Amino acid sequence: MKGLITTCSECQTNTELREITVQFERKGIKAAMSGIPAMVCPRCGQEYVPSDIAGDVIDTVSRTIDATEALLKRTDHRRRELLQDHQGLAPERLELALASR
Numbered sequence: 001m002k003g004l005i006t007t008c009s010e011c012q013t014n015t016e017l018r019e020i021t022v023q024f025e026r027k028g029i030k031a032a033m034s035g036i037p038a039m040v041c042p043r044c045g046q047e048y049v050p051s052d053i054a055g056d057v058i059d060t061v062s063r064t065i066d067a068t069e070a071l072l073k074r075t076d077h078r079r080r081e082l083l084q085d086h087q088g089l090a091p092e093r094l095e096l097a098l099a100s101r
């Protein structure tokens with residue numbers, strides 16, 4: 001397939017096409033996106049996401065994290081009000097998981 005890295009640059013093993021999950025953490029917000037096609041080295045585990053897909057994923061996750069930060073700010077007071085009487089529930093915590101299916 002065009003543009004795909006078929007040999008691992010770390011250990012020269014042939015890579016395999018797989019679906020991977022990429023985790024991001026920015027501004028204290030964690031996001032994980034799964035179902036991303038990538039060439040993966042079966043020996044050392046190095047992952048090569050095609051650059052066009054990687055760019056789109058990073059753009060989308062960045063916008064999603066920005067929107068999540070805005071949501072956190074907007075709902076901060078109300079979430080604290082709802083959760084303050086419940087030990088173990090942390091109102092400053094909100095995690096995102098994005099998946100293709």
Ligand SMILES: [Zn+2]
Pocket residue numbers: 008009010011012013041042043044045046
């Ligand atoms: Zn390798």
